[in-house]
Amino acid sequence: MKIDKAPMCPHCGKECEKYETPIFHFADGLGWGTPFLYVCFNEECPLYVRGKKHMMEKYGQAATYRYMVYPDTGLEDVMVAANPHLLEKRMKALKSVPDDSKE
Numbered sequence: 251m252k253i254d255k256a257p258m259c260p261h262c263g264k265e266c267e268k269y270e271t272p273i274f275h276f277a278d279g280l281g282w283g284t285p286f287l288y289v290c291f292n293e294e295c296p297l298y299v300r301g302k303k304h305m306m307e308k309y310g311q312a313a314t315y316r317y318m319v320y321p322d323t324g325l326e327d328v329m330v331a332a333n334p335h336l337l338e339k340r341m342k343a344l345k346s347v348p349d350d351s352k353e
């Protein structure tokens with residue numbers, strides 16, 4: 251089911267933010283098949299906090315999970331953020347520069 255307003259993250263209750271999917275992959279080279287996703291960017295989100303601990307303990311990596319929703323289908327998913335701050339950096343860039351198609 252298509253959703254047209256930002257959903258609440260079930261893990262922390264905060265509103266998800268619209269995240270434009272990058273042309274360059276940040277996951278496994280898989281396309282997202284959608285122009286944007288709703289992503290929970292809450293640093294205190296239990297999923298994020300637990301994921302960080304889990305990844306560090308299990309894989310010794312500073313990675314974590316973020317809750318996400320596909321706007322076209324309303325499908326809920328979790329993305330692995332290999333570099334947890336990459337998304338935030340991009341979000342900031344998107345907010346300060348409306349057109350980021352040129353470097």
Ligand SMILES: [Zn+2]
Pocket residue numbers: 259260261262263264290291292295296297317
């Ligand atoms: Zn959350």
